[in-house]
Each structure stands twice: as C-alpha cells, then as structure tokens.
Amino acid sequence: MLTYTTYSEAGGVGKSTIGAALLEAHASHGLDVLAIDMDQQNGSLTYLLDVDAPRGDSQADNIVRHLIDRPKGPFQDLIHETEYGFDLIPSHNMLENLEDLLNRAQRMADDLGEGDEFDPYDRLRRVLLESGIPEEYDVIVVDPPATAGPHLYNAVSATRSLVIPVEPTGKGMQSVLGLEELVDGLEDRLEAEIGVLSAVPNGVGRTSDQERYLSEIRDRGYPAPVAIRERSSLFEGCWDQQCPPRRYVEAYRDRQREHEMATLEKIDRLATEIEEVSDR
Numbered sequence: 001m002l003t004y005t006t007y008s009e010a011g012g013v014g015k016s017t018i019g020a021a022l023l024e025a026h027a028s029h030g031l032d033v034l035a036i037d038m039d040q041q042n043g044s045l046t047y048l049l050d051v052d053a054p055r056g057d058s059q060a061d062n063i064v065r066h067l068i069d070r071p072k073g074p075f076q077d078l079i080h081e082t083e084y085g086f087d088l089i090p091s092h093n094m095l096e097n098l099e100d101l102l103n104r105a106q107r108m109a110d111d112l113g114e115g116d117e118f119d120p121y122d123r124l125r126r127v128l129l130e131s132g133i134p135e136e137y138d139v140i141v142v143d144p145p146a147t148a149g150p151h152l153y154n155a156v157s158a159t160r161s162l163v164i165p166v167e168p169t170g171k172g173m174q175s176v177l178g179l180e181e182l183v184d185g186l187e188d189r190l191e192a193e194i195g196v197l198s199a200v201p202n203g204v205g206r207t208s209d210q211e212r213y214l215s216e217i218r219d220r221g222y223p224a225p226v227a228i229r230e231r232s233s234l235f236e237g238c239w240d241q242q243c244p245p246r247r248y249v250e251a252y253r254d255r256q257r258e259h260e261m262a263t264l265e266k267i268d269r270l271a272t273e274i275e276e277v278s279d280r
C-alpha cells in the first residue's frame with residue numbers, strides 16, 4: 001500500500017501538476033489509484049482533471065461532511081472515476097471552512113462526552129479506514145493546500161509520507177534545508193512517523209542545473225531520483241485542456257516532441273521509484 005501527500009511549502013510549485021502526472025503513471029502501472037483533493041482553491045486537481053462535481057452545492061454530500069461526521073451518504077459515493085485510469089474524490093467549497101467546522105464538530109463531540117474519540121487532525125485517516133478504502137486501492141494520493149492547517153495535517157496523518165516538489169531556486173532549496181524541522185514538527189503534532197518518499201526539483205531551467213539540485217537534496221539525506229525540467233508548453237497545455245500530461249501528449253500533439261517524451265519518461269521513473277520505496 002502506497003499513500004502519500006503532495007507537499008510544498010509555497011503554492012504554485014507544481015504540487016497538483018506533478019501529482020496528476022504521478023497519478024496517471026501509477027495507474028499505467030496497473031495499480032488501483034485514488035486521488036483525494038483537499039484543496040479548496042479553484043485551480044486544484046479537480047479542475048485539472050476536469051471532474052464535474054458540485055463544489056458549490058452545500059447540500060451535496062462531500063468530503064468535509066464526512067470529516068465532521070455529518071455525512072449525507074456512503075463515503076464510496078464521493079468517488080468519481082476519471083478518464084485516466086484512476087479515481088478522484090473531488091474538492092468542495094466547504095473545505096474553505098474546514099477549521100471552523102472541525103472545531104464545531106469537536107465541541108459537539110465534547111458535549112456528548114465523546115471528545116476523546118474525535119481527533120480533528122486524524123479524521124481523514126479514520127474515515128478512510130471506516131469505509132474500507134485502503135482495501136480497495138494500491139495507491140492513495142492526497143493533494144492539500146500548501147498552507148499549514150487542518151487540511152495538511154489530515155492529509156499527512158492519513159498518508160504518513162510526503163512527495164515534495166521543490167522550486168529550483170535559492171528559496172526552494174532553503175525549504176529543503178527546513179524539511180527536517182518540518183517533518184519533526186508534523187511527527188510531534190500528529191504523533192506519527194512521517195517519511196519523505198521523494199523531493200522533486202520542478203521547473204529546472206538548464207540541464208546542467210539538474211544534478212546540482214539533486215545532489216544538494218541527496219546530501220540532506222532525502223531521496224531525489226529525478227528533476228523535472230521547465231516545460232511550460234506541456235504543462236500549460238495540461239491546464240488548458242484539463243488533463244494529465246501523458247494524455248495531453250497523446251491527444252493534443254500531432255507529433256511527438258523528444259523533450260516532452262523525456263519528461264514523461266522521468267515522471268514514470270519517479271512513480272516507479274516511489275512505488276519501490278514504499279515496497280521496502
């Protein structure tokens with residue numbers, strides 16, 4: 001069983017883009033894959049994958065209702081099949097108020113004398129277990145927003161490991177230096193062991209820079225099998241057409257471009273490495 005959260009310290013580093021690419025790659029390896037979109041932003045995984053879900057309908061059942069113990073139906077009914085061989089639990093606008101809603105749910109549990117049972121940062125893990133989701137999938141990937149808070153904590157508590165796109169700049173590399181502290185902090189807060197499956201320099205400008213970023217990360221003791229080059233045309237195409245990158249190349253390129261095939265190949269290698277790390 002492989003479970004991870006795509007994490008980055010800042011927004012716009014490529015969490016959702018790389019996440020979608022990895023999901024597509026895991027599925028192409030014949031694995032049963034579920035993605036969970038915990039990001040309330042409009043440009044989230046749900047948008048990229050063009051999954052039609054009633055995110056604005058507060059009456060509709062959605063993941064938040066399950067996290068606060070107010071479901072409107074079975075958890076399984078939240079699962080959408082995508083066209084790309086994997087499933088998605090879509091985002092919903094109620095995620096914007098997750099913190100308040102969890103606090104309220106905590107108070108209600110306290111009033112009922114069940115406060116000890118209700119851990120606001122461990123709700124996703126509980127809900128997944130209670131609905132038998134881990135038995136149904138080989139891979140579960142959660143995409144939370146970049147900001148620290150209940151979305152991130154629930155994601156990490158449920159998955160226990162991280163895949164971390166890193167901006168290939170001084171600032172991005174600085175966040176790698178702070179990674180150990182971040183992981184320690186999460187471990188203390190969540191009382192769980194957290195592993196880093198991979199850090200991924202994403203959007204690297206020059207080929208000659210790739211090795212430098214990779215070895216800086218490896219020197220810190222983190223796995224970093226590949227760096228992803230700057231590929232605006234490919235990834236903007238994905239967001240324009242709302243699909244993951246392999247599908248984009250297959251459906252929207254009339255001829256194969258060698259550098260794009262090389263990027264797809266790297267993403268595939270990254271997915272394989274992550275699968276192997278989790279098997280060990």
Ligand SMILES: Nc1ncnc2c1ncn2[C@@H]1O[C@H](COP(=O)(O)OP(=O)(O)O)[C@@H](O)[C@H]1O
Nearest residue numbers: 011012013014015016017203230231232235236
């Ligand atoms: N390797 C890359 N090369 C060029 N552009 C990229 C690359 N990775 C991501 N992007 C672009 O960066 C933007 C932000 O990516 P996104 O996945 O939404 O970030 P996040 O989820 O971390 O906020 C998107 O427009 C995407 O097309």
Ligand SMILES: [Mg+2]
Nearest residue numbers: 015016043044
């Ligand atoms: Mg995102």
